Amino acid sequence: MNEIDNTVVLQPVGDLIVVPLKGPVSEALLDDLSTQLLKFLHEKGARGVVLDMTGIEIMDRQDFSDLRKVSESASLMGAPLILAGIRPGVAIGLTMLGVEDDWVHTTRTVNLALDTFA
Secondary structure, three states, rough: OOOOOOOEEEEEEEEEEEEEEEEOHEEEHHHHHHHHHHHHHOOOOOEEEEEEEEEEOOOOOHHHHHHHHHHHHHHHHHOEEEEEOOHHHEEEEEEEHHOOOOOEEEEEHHHHHHHHHO
């Protein structure tokens, strides 16, 4: 059975951080993301964070709520977070679930997200 590698990787790009997410979203993945991201922000700082969501095919209400906590924590440390590349199926699913999305900032691509911080 093939296991999907959903290790969190922080990729500094100038004074920003790009985090490509892939595989199924889980509580463990989001906990790991939060821990690594906040540690990085504390030790090195960043002007912003881009989560590359192109590798995520499905999210539920709890996943989105947990992602909101990651975003709010990063923002409190001075690094606003943008979700880039949300797939159509994820967008439709979250909309159908009626999730609150007033907190989220999105772009269609990672490059557009990076441009947002320019």
